[in-house]
Amino acid sequence: MLCATVAVVDRTLSFATTFNFRDVGGYAGHEGRKVRWRRLFRSDSLHRLNGADDEVFAALGVRTVIDLRRPHEVSRDGRVPAYDGLGYRHIHPEHQDWDEVPYEERLGVARYLANRYADLAEQGRAGIASAVGVIADAESAPVVVHCVAGKDRTGVVCALTLSVLGVSDADIAADYALSTAASERFTAWLRAQDRLKREVPQPYFSSPAEAMLLFLAELRERHGSAEGYLLAAGLPKNQIEALRTHLLA
Numbered sequence: 001m002l003c004a005t006v007a008v009v010d011r012t013l014s015f016a017t018t019f020n021f022r023d024v025g026g027y028a029g030h031e032g033r034k035v036r037w038r039r040l041f042r043s044d045s046l047h048r049l050n051g052a053d054d055e056v057f058a059a060l061g062v063r064t065v066i067d068l069r070r071p072h073e074v075s076r077d078g079r080v081p082a083y084d085g086l087g088y089r090h091i092h093p094e095h096q097d098w099d100e101v102p103y104e105e106r107l108g109v110a111r112y113l114a115n116r117y118a119d120l121a122e123q124g125r126a127g128i129a130s131a132v133g134v135i136a137d138a139e140s141a142p143v144v145v146h147c148v149a150g151k152d153r154t155g156v157v158c159a160l161t162l163s164v165l166g167v168s169d170a171d172i173a174a175d176y177a178l179s180t181a182a183s184e185r186f187t188a189w190l191r192a193q194d195r196l197k198r199e200v201p202q203p204y205f206s207s208p209a210e211a212m213l214l215f216l217a218e219l220r221e222r223h224g225s226a227e228g229y230l231l232a233a234g235l236p237k238n239q240i241e242a243l244r245t246h247l248l249a
Contacts, residue, residue, distance in 0.1 A: 020150035020182035030166030044150035093124025114214035125233035151179035163226035173209035
């Protein structure tokens, strides 16, 4: 069940084996209009949802799950369980594997992450535009978008969506940074399950606000805006308008 305090009720939903599930509603967007609650959620992988979580998930009335994981990650772990009325979209924004770009401490976590997000935005632009297009369709909502940890691929897609809605970089970065505490819970669970088989580089479970601020600022330098980036990536203009129509109160 949902936690008791207002801030947590508004933002975070509690599941037994999913650790980064939250609502991205409530932020101020264009002309002060708020992003609508219970229309767009972000999460870590949903394949672990089990009997204890079924009632909480079903109560959200989710119509569409967007799974951003690589094909081998889906094959390895499985996908979200089937629920009545739930549509599933596997959209993989192709990009370089992080293991091919070793983390160097001299670079710092925020800079390393911002670089990886820039790579994702350029290499995976078709997949990102496709995912935002699904979010823009009011008939798809409520939507959950997820990857493995729910902070990187999911973080970029949600950041671009919120930016198009007029949410400030500061609010977007603050929302992104909430994934750090979730990653700590996820890591603790992995250790308890004896599933951490190697030392994981620090950026893999970190989400400092500075990383998202760097990414958004540099994306704007290259493309003018999140909207400009998505249009160049192939998202039709009418889907930009649709996104604002159904996600802004």
